[in-house]
Amino acid sequence: MAAKPEKKRKSAPGSKSEGGKSDPKKPKVIGSNIPNKVSKKPLKSPGKEHIHHSGKPKVQKGDVDDKKLRRLQAKELAEARKKKRKRHYTLEQELASLWEKMRVRDIKKEDRSKHVSEALEKMKGKIREIASSHVSSRVLQTCVKHCTQDERNAVFTELRPHFISLVSNTYAVHLVTKMLDNASKEQLAEFISSLHGHVASLLRQMVGSLVIEHAYSLGSATQKQALLMELYSPELQLFKDLVTMKETRLVDVISKLQLQKSSVLRHMASVLQPILEKGILDHSIVHRALMEYLSVADESSAADVIQHLSGPGLVRVIHTKDGSRLGILCVKHGNAKERKKIIKGIKGHIDKIAHDRYGSMVLVCILSIVDDTKLISKIIIKELQGNLKELILDQNGRRPFLQLLHPHCPRYFNPDDLTSLNLSIPSIRNKDESDMNHNNDEAVEEDRNDEGKTSDTRIHLNEGGKKDSCTRRQELLVNSGLAEKLVDACHEMAGELLRSKFGKEIIYEVAVGGADGILHPILDEKLSFLHEAIVSLAVQPNKLDNAEEEHILEQFHSSRTIRKLVLDCPAFASTLWEKALKGKCATWVEGHSSKIINAYLETSDSKIKELAKEELQPFVDSGLLRLPVTGDSVKND
Template sequence: MAANPDKKRKRAPAPKSEGGKSNLKKPKVIGSNNLIKGSKRPFKSPGKEHLRRAGKPKVQKGDVDDKKLRRLQAKELAEARKKKRKKHYTLEQELASLWEKMRVRDIKKEDRSKHVSEALKKMKGKIPEIASSHVSSRVLQTCVKHCTQDERKAVFTELRPHFISLVSNTYAVHLVTKMLDNASKEQVAEFISSLHGHVASLLRQMVGSLVIEHAYSLGSATQKQALLMELYSPELQLFKDLVTIQETRLVDVISKLQLQKSSVLRHMSSVLQPILEKGILDHSIVHRALMEYLTVADGSSAADVIQHLSGSGLVRVIHTKDGSRLGSLCVKHGNAKERKKIIKGMKGHIDKIAHDRYGSMVLVCILSIVDDTKLISKIILKELQGNLKELILDQNARRPFLQLLHPNYPRYLSPDDLTSMSLSIPSIRNKGESDANFKGDEAIEEDRNGEGETSDTSIHLNDGGKKDSFTRRQELLVNSGLAEKLIDACHEIAGELLRSKFGKEIIYEVATGGADGILHPTLDEKLATLHEAIVSLAMQPKQDDAEEEHILEQFHSSRTIRKLVLDCPAFALTLWEKALKGKCATWVKGHSSKVVSAFVETSDSKVKELANKELQPFIDSGLLRLPVADESIRNE
């Protein structure tokens, strides 16, 4: 009998247990991994995505072509929209193609010039608009860098009427700075002249201030002064002829032009206040303007400037000469809270500041003025100790250590450095300072050459703080453990320090115990080991074929050891007994003769008597020549 197709086959019922329930068990789910017992694969219920995939037909060959076609159509549509939105879109694409060719490193000079000329020809008449484009401005920068002088002049001429709008544009600003780098003196002068009346407004912008600073750094002293004077007064901003006067100091400008001091203060406050609030603190022209402002500002205005600068922002200021002086003034005139903010703001930057020519002087000022020695030890000295061997060999980084060992010594600090430390703000002088030490508005005195050099006459060094200078030094140098680590570092690299032009002064000061004997008697035993280390180098036999000069014959080391013999009797006795006694015939010629002759010149009678008997025959025979009485060699 044939089966009825309309009837579906029925599944046999599952066997039931006595309770009427099915004997088939559901698969057990074990743990959080949803694994079926006896299976390695996780159990998943078919979700929507599985069902969607299951019902999706297989991809056919024709569908791939349709996808490519749709993608191509979308790309063409996007290109059409860009063409409508961007006026010079096609030109930008052509310039980008040329740029890829001209910026290759190994391209021939002739080929690059060809591509540059072609690009400039395409851009002619549209350069101001192209300069503001993200892509095309880069092409123009490369062209300005590699084009001929005539081509660069043509670009400069076309951009001249649009300079002010360009320096405010995020992309065009890089082109302007590139053009200034490659511009002639006449073009730089013309550009600076075009900025007249806009300096103050541009300095308040993050982008525009970059161009003002760049022009300021490239300009001559007269051009720098012209840019700066616009910040002094509305009259100087409006009338171009007034900025040509020769006076460089603000107080002289006020006197020469008979300006009202109150009007100048109001104008400068309106210019500088937004700059300080926005944190535009990196530029040297701003530092110079602030220094001039402090010469005429009243007490409350000067205190506001110090308050704004106190903190982490000061780190961005102290890399210039005027910025370093601003930092020193903030340390000198700031209250305890502001000084604390300044020191904490330097945390993590001490090593970089110490290596900087001007930043290191701010550290010197802090070590000379601030009484909170615990805070200084915790932040500044701790970071300095972490890289001690490198710092004591560096020309700038050694200054904080030398200031602690021998404060305000003209041999280690230039007259300009000493003057920077003596500066003060007239309106907020520290209490207890006499008027004899200042000259009113000339307390921050600059010469008139526009370079900011300062006269070294009548320098007054302010120790600052209420704590005794020697006590402060002892807490920072000895109690903090810095002196002990300095001695250890000098012991380890004694030869390198003695031969170094800058390191020799560190090892000399440490070996002699510092000014006022600050390291005595606490560290006498450690100093004795340092003396032994230097003497052990001097004990090495003289070798003519040696790669390195002997420590007694090298230029710097021989003079340093000579000074140690003259100024440190304990070292002189050790050197004579272990290295020179009975061997002077080897060392009476060349640079080493300066060391030997020091035993006769010394003021210590015990050392002189010890060596006189052996050295007298060399003096009589003329082999050992004593220096002239003016002690010029001693001061080398």
């Protein structure tokens, strides 16, 4: 029987055939090209002593020691490399050890001073390099914070020649700002003087701009002006004596030094353009420079700045006085598209902006100018309603509501606020005035013939929008539902608002129905309920021994608010008299409450005056109450 031919063993996928070539028909397996090293020693199966009860090989003690040894060798190698790479590596390790001791909270003052002095002694002569280190710069900051004045002066002296390089370093910048916080007037002046010629270049850097802003905020008015003037013209960067002028406005500087306006504009544009493009918008010195630029810029240049600022970035600008004014100018002179971007950009930040002293004025400007009341109601009014009770008690948060209830009232907005709302860019204002004068020449001439006086074109410029201001107020306050929520909040918080220094003005304006009676007649029923709520507080017994707070008629703020309501709101005065004061005036003719009683004699409403005249006459005769000097009522305390 013939023997069967021996079958050829199939080669493994990817292995080479007898000819040394891999089989092209079979797929190549990843990793198959790695040759297997065949050990010459025979494989030894693990014995019983090498197998753990779980079935896994037990780790031998020698293996653990080898791993520890390898880790130790790797660590030593890394240390050796760091020593070669870092010049002061050993010193940094020593400083880090001292830092752990000196920054403990419950450490004694003497011990901390000892560690600080030791660290500064070790750093002597090497402070510049250490200030730029990620770790050691923190040690130096702690030392500067807790060291003596003599030690701090020594650090300042050593760093003085290197200020410009340090303010651009990511780590050293924190040390520089810390030193400025603790610097004397002479040291601060010396530091600001060292920045001469570098202000514009540092402002274009994210890190360097922080130091410029910090120095600007700490400096005096003269030092701030010196920093600003370097941004105006190249000549002011070159000649140090020119920046010591006392003029604060760019227009005055140009006039005094006889600078070319076109040259100033080109230089300022070259400085401010990169700042705007990089989004370095948080600093007050940048806001001031932009305001000065807009005061001399032509119409096209001013429009470019407004276009750059109109958007989400404006939120980072309006927290300063000049930044708020920039925001107001953007709202006033921006087109409909730019105003829409501004409103959408502040979405989600309305509550924070309303609480801010300067940011709230931008909201006031938007409510006074922008015609797109649907967009405002959807974004701004909606967010204001979400935190209504807190805002009406806040000094700044109440401003948007007061502007809608009583626009531009000098009782609620100081002269500086009203000046900000009336600002405009000269180049754009002049163009608008010339356009209006050109288009309305015939109308003006007709007014002169008919009335003998010209119409005031500035009203349109101040308002900014085309929609009638009364219509805009009606849509934002009443139609949006804000007025109804305001009345409900005042009804619920009547006592708290009346006693509040800032909330009392909200409840007063709501109770009288707003300026021009904007809340009447739609909310008359709710307003009468509000009057009842205030009167119910006045009806409560007075001067209780266990009372935690003063009676509403005797408390300082509430008594004055109720007095104004008696003078300005006859419906409230009548309700208060009938339900709370009639027959009880003897109790309230002394103290703060006497102002309320006396208001019934001062009111200009004859019906209210007759209502109380008979009961109050004996108190007038006895001298407890006084009649008004004139027939006009005195409404302001």
